[in-house]
Amino acid sequence: MIRLTAAGPAGRRTVGPMNALLDGKKALVTGAGSGIGAAVARRLAADGTAVYAVDLDAGRVEALAATNDLITPLGCDLSDLDAVEGLPRDVDVLVNNAGRQHVSRIEEFDPDTFSNILRLMLESPFRLIRRSLPHMYARGWGRVVNISSAHGLRASPYKSAYVSAKHGLEGLSKVTALEGAEHGVTSNCINPAYVRTPLVEAQIADQARTHGISEDEVVEKIMLTPVAVKRLIEPSETAELAALLWGPASASITGTSLSQDGGWTAR
Numbered sequence: 524m525i526r527l528t529a530a531g532p533a534g535r536r537t538v539g540p541m542n543a544l545l546d547g548k549k550a551l552v553t554g555a556g557s558g559i560g561a562a563v564a565r566r567l568a569a570d571g572t573a574v575y576a577v578d579l580d581a582g583r584v585e586a587l588a589a590t591n592d593l594i595t596p597l598g599c600d601l602s603d604l605d606a607v608e609g610l611p612r613d614v615d616v617l618v619n620n621a622g623r624q625h626v627s628r629i630e631e632f633d634p635d636t637f638s639n640i641l642r643l644m645l646e647s648p649f650r651l652i653r654r655s656l657p658h659m660y661a662r663g664w665g666r667v668v669n670i671s672s673a674h675g676l677r678a679s680p681y682k683s684a685y686v687s688a689k690h691g692l693e694g695l696s697k698v699t700a701l702e703g704a705e706h707g708v709t710s711n712c713i714n715p716a717y718v719r720t721p722l723v724e725a726q727i728a729d730q731a732r733t734h735g736i737s738e739d740e741v742v743e744k745i746m747l748t749p750v751a752v753k754r755l756i757e758p759s760e761t762a763e764l765a766a767l768l769w770g771p772a773s774a775s776i777t778g779t780s781l782s783q784d785g786g787w788t789a790r
């Protein structure tokens with residue numbers, strides 16, 4: 524399944540305006556089979572970068588790669604830290620994106636699920652950053668983009684593992700920024716509110732059933748309550764914000780968290 528060629532036959536590549544900073548560079552995006560990760564992988568390829576697209580669901584990243592010869596699909600369970608150690612190290616732009624949600628009161632929260640979420644959303648980013656930094660340092664340039672969440676900065680009840688993992692990712696990102704600065708490596712978090720992806724669509728359906736209300740009401744009355752801009756975010760908007768972090772204005776943006784939360788954290 525691994526196809527390492529960055530350039531293939533013309534016709535299936537969707538390359539937009541090239542970003543000179545990415546010339547000859549490689550990116551790795553986790554959770555690239557769906558939602559935000561797929562949009563980010565497409566955005567990187569549009570900038571002309573070869574992209575390793577990693578996902579638990581190998582079929583999804585293979586389907587993504589079938590649309591663009593710059594994308595190489597890699598099936599991997601990122602909650603299996605030994606498997607993470609088998610992923611490529613020659614990464615100039617690392618996008619830690621893969622994630623999952625589990626909603627339960629703390630006293631009923633399954634400890635194995637808690638550990639799995641922490642491995643997937645905090646320990647695997649640590650392993651991937653650790654593996655990529657020597658390559659980035661050797662080249663004097665690197666970009667670590669961590670897809671955090673409004674829940675990296677704020678808590679909600681019943682999401683203990685997710686909120687803990689995202690808050691941990693915020694800390695990991697800042698330490699990476701401080702250590703990487705002298706080597707030309709930046710590290711930042713992106714903090715969206717609700718983005719229209721399968722992860723959120725499943726929550727909408729679940730909550731509609733639980734509360735006995737329509738899916739539109741779940742979005743309006745539950746999800747959009749904390750935000751001032753009353754709409755879901757599209758994955759392409761988050762990918763466009765990520766592109767800022769490997770673009771020409773990115774060199775001094777580091778150790779920070781870019782909110783795309785419709786005003787949630789302004790309260």
Ligand SMILES: NC(=O)c1ccc[n+]([C@@H]2O[C@H](COP(=O)([O-])OP(=O)(O)OC[C@H]3O[C@@H](n4cnc5c(N)ncnc54)[C@H](O)[C@@H]3O)[C@@H](O)[C@H]2O)c1
Pocket residue numbers: 553554555556557558559560577578579580583599600601602620621622623643670671672673714715716717718719720721722723
């Ligand atoms: N959708 C939102 O509203 C929202 C808001 C803020 C932050 N985020 C964050 O954005 C990231 C992407 O979320 P999304 O909404 O695009 O979700 P999604 O469910 O659409 O995509 C997540 C991808 O991660 C993959 N994945 C899950 N477990 C994995 C594992 N063990 N190993 C490898 N891959 C695995 C899934 O197969 C899937 O393709 C997550 O970290 C999420 O926390 C999402």
